[in-house]
Amino acid sequence: MPLDFGCNRLQTRRRSGATANGEEASVAVTISDVAKAAGVSASTVSRALTRPERVDAETKARIFAEIERLGYKVNRAARGLVTGRTSNLAVIVADLANPFFPDIVKGIQLRAHRRNLTTLLADSGENPEAELNLVGSLAPQVDGIVLCGSRMSDEQLAKAQQLAPVLLVNRSASGVPAVAVDNADGMRQAVRHLRALRHRRIGYVGGPTTSRSHHDRVDGARRAAADNGMELIELGNVEPSFGGGAAAADSVLLAEVSAVLTYNDMIAIGLMHRLVGYGVRVPDEISVVGFDDIPLAEMTYPPLTTVRFPRREAGEAAVDRLMRVLDGAEPEDDAAPLPTELVVRGSTTRLQTSPEGNHA
Amino acid sequence: MPLDFGCNRLQTRRRSGATANGEEASVAVTISDVAKAAGVSASTVSRALTRPERVDAETKARIFAEIERLGYKVNRAARGLVTGRTSNLAVIVADLANPFFPDIVKGIQLRAHRRNLTTLLADSGENPEAELNLVGSLAPQVDGIVLCGSRMSDEQLAKAQQLAPVLLVNRSASGVPAVAVDNADGMRQAVRHLRALRHRRIGYVGGPTTSRSHHDRVDGARRAAADNGMELIELGNVEPSFGGGAAAADSVLLAEVSAVLTYNDMIAIGLMHRLVGYGVRVPDEISVVGFDDIPLAEMTYPPLTTVRFPRREAGEAAVDRLMRVLDGAEPEDDAAPLPTELVVRGSTTRLQTSPEGNHA
DNA sequence: GTGAAAGCGCTAACAG
């Protein structure tokens, strides 16, 4: 654990004698500058900021006028020092470049901003150890940490929890608050969709077996297939990436299914890409369905039918939930999972009844 | 988990008697805890952390042992309060979901982490006003701000600069430090590539006219076309998005060019998508070249020939440069622009000499 | 080489 050997010198930016007309005010106006200008004490200014109702309306007006004029901004670090609340929120994502995450982060920021929280973002590079280290170094500076797509083991997660209040997005572990998404239901919708399009024998290309959502998804698919009297051929597990999807193309073809479900969009896209390379026509010869509805999904050719994962909503829920936990709520009061939703685009089509019914 | 002793409000997380084997250590060990444990004063511990060479080796060893044992972490907010340095860096990006930005952010984080800086990330949603507001709210908490793809006007930028040291990535404005990328040279390489493939009459689909990089790119293309005796047909300007590219397809076809350069990859991808939809074969009937080399570029069919924009490097350079500025360097000492690099993939091909030389 | 003291900007009792 690398210790921090502090920084060298360097000057703070300082105010430069805020003149009467406030033109000169350069930076770092403090609460006592405001107090002096408004002819009150620092505590009154502080109170005006934190408990406005306990301050005389007129005084308050004067204070806010000065705040405005001087361009005063509270120093959150100083405030945090005394309140014990940093008003900072850390977000750790597995890989920022993975199109799955940005919208979650945006959702988090949206809510955080609304609650006057600042977000510290870090990227673990899919590395569980790095992730835990990040938790360690971020923990002291934040009120809580949102882990998106955490790769940590349950033990590591437990350690992380000792360091700071933690909230999981799309992952679950007993005793750790989380925001869940209804993955199984998404798969159910996808299967039902294929059923409606007359498919009966379908494939499933799985994702990382270590991933909770993989299990939720495959279970959902199995159950739905059974419920609809369909045959589900499981085609193994691949990396949840473009390359992983491409690699699955042969198995898909070999399985002679008329449609294939995938763990996620990246797999679906890689798969379609390879299929197209083979000269297989999607969706005429084979329908494919993704999961997540990442932005890419509508840019492929044909556009991908997929299940929307409510990313922004999950991000928003994450900060709401985390704040509730900080305010003492039970981790157990598990809210209902966020709903998923099938998005039909061009990569699925109705199966012809006759086996050789496909003509270009 | 959150034990709330009678104390009405939130309690700070506190230590709970770190035992010899350090298992109990919960949180918030302070410098004086360490001092006490090591039998020295707080200032000595502080010194050991910030100026190790001024502390007796043996004492130091004892101190570090306790730091380790107790799991002490410096409270950066408290340190910042006295040093005037927050050790925080803000990054504001136009749109996190734009695949162009994540790698820049990663580069920034990499360097920031190495320098023991924490990154605060914010997304301006492409909105200049929101961006300025973010600068305002982030400024007091950071040592400097990196603006990636800033949408602010020069005036807004000037205001921002009053609030905190600012550094621009891939944008320039006089008096504002920036890390530049050699956009013009990238276009030169692209044009040269097409020339080598026998193309003579090529198109250029432009991006936002307000964007500096658009101008650099189109200028580079013009100059290179002239230098190589080629005809460059400018096909107007579109949104730098998938949709913008698709919208440009008709103009491209009408222009009867054998190859087309685009402002960026998203445009190129949208364009190819639409072209494929029309039944136009890429690259056999028309070659297309993107710019940026976003991850998507190698996932299209065919994979996109493009110019790599050194995003990670730009991010790294950004924090280096910003720190140098903070240490008093001149904003003018403009380093050389970062180099770009042509990446040849499948969307360009050699033009047949005979007009009807194309067979599938 | 080390400790004592002061204070960064702010909030939180507690008086008044």
Added chain:
DNA sequence: CTGTTAGCGCTTTCAC
């Protein structure tokens, strides 16, 4: 309703 006081955790003179 408002001012005074104390102190959050840390660094930094300044003595010793």
